[in-house]
Amino acid sequence: MKELAGLRSEVPRPEPAGLRAEEERLRAAFAAAPAVVSSAAPAARPRKRWISPRLLVAGGLAAAAGAGVLVAVNGSGEDRDGRVVHVMPVAAERVLSKAADNAGRGRELRPRVGQYLVFESRTMDQAEGAFASGYARYLYRTHRKVWYPVKGTSVDGVIIGRSLEPRPYPGWPIPQEAREQAKEPGQGTPERLADFDQRAPFLRTDYAYLSTLPTTPAGMYEHLYTQLGHGPDADAEAWNRVSGMLREAYLPAAQRAALFRAAAAIPGATTVGTARDAYGRTGVAAARNDPRMGLRDEYIFDRKTYQYLGMRTTVTDAAKAKAPVGSVVASSALLKVEVADTAPSPVARRTPG
Known part of the structure; x- marks a missing residue:
């Protein structure tokens, strides 16, 4: 079957x-x-x-x-x-279908085991905690460059990150400590990407694994729902798994096209006419609303080439997200992907005090 x-x-x-x-x-x-x-x-x-x-x-x-x-x-x-x-329904979301049509038209990378895929990106995520001025929430921004092994886990990766000026979370002031963090000396030092990686094997995002995934939309759809049940929670997790295969990951063209077609068939997938990534580039987005959180997760593509640009999360329910509808509370932008033979040597992570 x-x-x-x-x-x-x-x-x-x-x-x-x-x-x-x-x-x-x-x-x-x-x-x-x-x-x-x-x-x-x-x-x-x-x-x-x-x-x-x-x-x-x-x-x-x-x-x-x-x-x-x-x-x-x-x-x-x-x-x-x-x-x-999980039976894949007929794909309804058009942006991802267009992205699948164009998946093989760009420059194709063919990294080898032993090499690294290098991702350069901008990110904005929520941060919260206790500060001298009290409990606070704000939007933490970074410019990052990641060396991810062609075969291996994030423990084997290296990152060089630099904090950017934070932005306010709607309705909250930016704590002074957050502003000072963006100016700390010593930024730009190579560090290990992660101290541990406890993801299940089927959630690996290294190229060696991703290149073995199904090349048919139905097969990729089944992969996205691995060990998931049925219903809204399963659909939300399947949509979230798509982001793990896009944000700092690279798939061969065949698997990329299959992923886009499979994602287009996830129940609730829809189109957002205009969306802006963390670098300020404007495109068109495939999106899915998560009513449990009052948020909509969007995957943004170039309007002409349908090349993946980045993602963002916007508020759809003010009461649940505790922010005005339409607020952007997370975003990213993939700026460059290339192959390298080596990665910088990580230094020990800095510890407070």
């Missing part, structure tokens, strides 16, 4: 009107062939329904995916072995 899901995945997806017509034709085929679906009386636990692959092909593969019948599942979304199954 996985092979069937990936069949002719390179063919552009049909328009919604065409999908509806195909769905109606498929439903008519089901009605004309009742023996394909079990007619046994339902038990206490829903019975698994099996659909002929031959009928799916005859009725239209895209319509089958849109109707949610591409893989045989029971009412709880499990396969015959009780494993959670």
Whole structure:
């Protein structure tokens, strides 16, 4: 069934009107062939329904995916072995679909094991804590350059970071200590990127691992939902996992295109007409609102080339985010990606006092 899901995945997806017509034709085929679906009386636990692959092909593969019948599942979304199954719906978000179409048109990097991918970026994230003036929240900004091994974890990476002038979190003053931190001497010293990396193996973001991921949208969609259930929480986590494969990570063109098409199919994905990254560049964004947090996470792309620029988080619910609707409370900008044979030697991290 996985092979069937990936069949002719390179063919552009049909328009919604065409999908509806195909769905109606498929439903008519089901009605004309009742023996394909079990007619046994339902038990206490829903019975698994099996659909002929031959009928799916005859009725239209895209319509089958849109109707949610591409893989045989029971009412709880499990396969015959009780494993959670995620059927990729028809991708609806257009920015990511366009990005997938253009994934192979830029300069392609081909790093080798033993080398490093070097990412230069700007970031803005929330910071909060107790200061001399009291408890405070503000937006912490950095310019960073990261050497990430082609094969390895963040523990093997090196970072050179520099603090930039902080910005206020809406409704909060910037503490003086935060302003002084941006002027501290000794910045720009190579440090180890992380002291530990406790991510699950399937969340690795080194190139050696990412280059082994599925090249079909359906396969990548299943990867994004690894060990996740069903529902809004699972969809939010799958969308968040996309950011881990974009922010300081590099995928081969085939996996990149598959990632964009898979992300475009995550329930709730939508388009934001204008978005600005942490470097001030304006583009168009694919976004998904997380009503639990009152925030919308956006992936920003160049309007013409659909090259990935960065991401930002904006407020959609003032009460939950404790900031006015439309406020930008996090952002990043990927400025450059290149390959290097070596990385700077990290020095010991500075400790307070």
